[in-house]
Structure formats: C-alpha cells, structure tokens
Amino acid sequence: MTPQDALAHLDSLKDETKFESLAKHHGVDRPYLGIATPVLDQLAKDWRGDDLHTRLTLAAGLWDSNIHEARICAAKLLTQARIRPDDTPAWELLVGWLADLDCVAIADQVANAASKRVIWDTTRLDEIDGWTTSEHVWTRRAIFGATQPWTKQNRAKLEDEAIRDRALAWATILAEDHDPLIQRAIAWWLRDLSRHDVPRVQTFLEEHGERMTRSARREAAQMLKRQA
Secondary structure: OOHHHHHHHHHHOOOHHHHHHHHHHHOOOOOOOOOOHHHHHHHHHHHOOOOHHHHHHHHHHHHHOOOHHHHHHHHHHOOOOOOOOOOHHHHHHHHHHHHHOOOHHHHHHHHHHHHHHHHHOHHHHHHHHHHHHOOOHHHHHHHHHHOHHHHOOOOOOHHHHHHHHHHHHHHHHHOOOOOHHHHHHHHHHHHHHHOOOHHHHHHHHHHHHHHOOHHHHHHHOHHHHHHO
C-alpha cells in the first residue's frame, strides 16, 4: 500500500455531509473526510503489513497530507505493542510529528502511539524530559499522554512507581503553566492515577495543588472524593 493508494481509498470513503461539523468541532482549518473511527481502526490494521519500511513510508505520507483522518491513520499505524525488527524509526517519526500537533484528537492518537514506544524502551523518558521546556504547548501536553499507561497499574512495580514519580515531577514543573491544555492534561493524569495510587495524588495536590487552576484541582481530586 502506497501513500497515494491509501489516500485515494480514504477519499473514496468520505462523507461530505460531515465536513463542516468536523471542522467546527476540531477547530482547525484542514481537510476532513468524515470517516468513522472504527473504519480508520480497521484500515490501519489492514495496512500495517509485514514490512516496517513500507509501513513507515505509508505513515509519513499520510501525515504529510494534512488530512485529519489520514493523520489519525498515520498514528494508528504506529500504535502497537511491538514493532520489529527495530522500533527506533517509528519513535523518531512520532517525535518528529509533535511540532505539527494542533488538535486534541490527533494529539491524543500520537501520544497513545508514543506511549507504546516508551513502554517498549523506557530510556525514552530521558527525551521526554526535554519536552517540559518546549515552547509548543502540544509538545508539553504530550508528556502526560505518553506516560498515561503508568497511571493504570493496580500493582505497580518499583520501576513503575519511579516512573510515576518522574511524571509527577514534570507535573510539578508545569503546575503553574495555566494554558488550559496543560492544566487539563495534568488534571486527567492525576485523576486516572488516583484510581490506583491515592497517596501520590493526595501528596501532589497538598504540595502543588494551589499552583494549579481551581478547575484543574477539582478535576484531579474528583475520584479522591468518591473513594473517601
């Protein structure tokens, strides 16, 4: 599957009745095709194939089209637990896309794909460390999407707890970044963690909650109140 063939196939599935509403919903001026998410999921699965070089070329071509659904598909092509023989090119491609992020739906899909690559190689957290000082708000936001899996373990290992602490350190740095995107990202990360690690969330909010916006603090503490 070439990028040109994939884009032609996506175009054949477009629903023109949804163009205007999608543009309004996502708030970004780019082409939309109106293709449902389950369809994109299946296409990405079908297009992965066995050859990594071909898949990376396809993902890059879809991304460069700037079509909303094509970018979603590009990220989905790289959202996989194991990418063999070497997932380094996939990670590098994902990181290269960070500067282009400009809407929640695409940013979340890229962050989800990035999280799989970080799980596979946690030394990539060293690179994420530099995202805290990025001037690009979507790159700063991606910190919490790429580390979101570490909010979910019921029985976290010591190395997982260390990663939680590292992510909380980044949240500490960004707590006074009152861009709504960052505040929501921190709040949602803390809220998800509170389902599995109440003490860490309580401690964070006690020590740094006042530096966050009121609405973000309320969202972060939502599950704590239910568990009290």
